[in-house]
Amino acid sequence: xxxxxxxxxxxxxxxxxxxxxxxxxxxxxxxxxxxxxxxxxxxxxxxxxxxxxxxxxxxxxxxxxxxxxxxxxxxxxxxxxxxxxxxxxxxxxxxxxxxxxxxxxxxxxxxxxxxxxxxxxxxxxxxxxxxxxxxxxxxxxxxxxxxxxxxxxxxxxxxxx
Amino acid sequence: xxxxxxxxxxxxxxxxxxxxxxxxxxxxxxxxxxxxxxxxxxxxxxxxxxxxxxxxxxxxxxxxxxxxxxxxxxxxxxxxxxxxxxxxxxxxxxxxxxxxxxxxxxxxxxxxxxxxxxxxxxxxxxxxxxxxxxxxxxxxxxxxx
Numbered sequence: 031x032x033x034x035x036x037x038x039x040x041x042x043x044x045x046x047x048x049x050x051x052x053x054x055x056x057x058x059x060x061x062x063x064x065x066x067x068x069x070x071x072x073x074x075x076x077x078x079x080x081x082x083x084x085x086x087x088x089x090x091x092x093x094x095x096x097x098x099x100x101x102x103x104x105x106x107x108x109x110x111x112x113x114x115x116x117x118x119x120x121x122x123x124x125x126x127x128x129x130x131x132x133x134x135x136x137x138x139x140x141x142x143x144x145x146x147x148x149x150x151x152x153x154x155x156x157x158x159x160x161x162x163x164x165x166x167x168x169x170x171x172x173x174x175x176x177x178x179x180x181x182x183x184x185x186x187x188x189x190x191x
Numbered sequence: 192x193x194x195x196x197x198x199x200x201x202x203x204x205x206x207x208x209x210x211x212x213x214x215x216x217x218x219x220x221x222x223x224x225x226x227x228x229x230x231x232x233x234x235x236x237x238x239x240x241x242x243x244x245x246x247x248x249x250x251x252x253x254x255x256x257x258x259x260x261x262x263x264x265x266x267x268x269x270x271x272x273x274x275x276x277x278x279x280x281x282x283x284x285x286x287x288x289x290x291x292x293x294x295x296x297x298x299x300x301x302x303x304x305x306x307x308x309x310x311x312x313x314x315x316x317x318x319x320x321x322x323x324x325x326x327x328x329x330x331x332x333x334x335x336x
Contacts, residue, residue, distance in 0.1 A: 052304070157212075
């Protein structure tokens with residue numbers, strides 16, 4: 031009796047074969063991929079514009095400080111920080127949108143050629159896109175929570191003193 | 192016989208593809224829920240403290256002094272509508288993940304197809320937002336130089 035094993039649930043190896051990419055689904059995926067490509071290209075162009083503005087745009091002038099050493103220093107610091115911020119934002123954005131673009135290209139190829147391998151590669155790029163977005167959101171939220179925590183501590187300590 | 196021939200011509204979701212989609216759906220589920228919650232909080236903030244925010248903004252932004260009056264209410268309504276649109280995009284992402292997961296786990300072809308339709312809606316709306324933001328970027332570029 032002890033040796034009798036209860037029937038194990040079948041590994042879902044061939045379960046997925048019941049799902050079909052019919053004509054309607056393939057059209058939907060193709061449209062999604064085409065719009066994803068448009069979004070990725072728009073974002074790439076946007077990042078290029080952002081870099082151009084950060085490097086060659088007029089720096090913000092603080093009228094109360096102009097014509098002084100302090101004013102020049104503030105302008106230089108503002109310009110450096112805006113260039114640094116733009117570089118970080120562009121690096122992250124290009125990384126994310128690269129996967130979105132790859133998803134678009136490979137999925138359309140896979141759907142057109144009815145090629146499962148290409149489609150899977152496309153879906154894998156979509157997974158990486160969502161994953162990187164999720165990780166960035168977690169990091170940003172953690173920084174916000176940390177900032178609020180330190181803000182509350184600073185507020186409490188200033189109240190005590 | 193005809194059905195078998197048709198079936199062999201169709202493209203099936205294989206084991207690897209199903210696994211990849213399942214993992215993709217996990218992250219999109221998280222992003223969808225988070226998007227809905229954050230946008231809902233923002234709508235609450237704008238609805239409750241919108242007039243104070245607009246009044247403060249109009250003090251510091253030159254040329255926007257008239258916002259403190261009746262124009263402020265219009266700005267708040269536009270903000271709420273935009274946030275509602277963002278909630279709809281996040282909801283589409285959530286529906287994509289929920290329906291695709293249901294389709295894969297229960298072998299439900301209809302749910303799977305609906306999930307892919309939601310993915311299409313999500314990317315169409317996101318694409319429109321990206322095109323509009325690019326246009327506004329180009330506009331700001333012309334004003335800078």
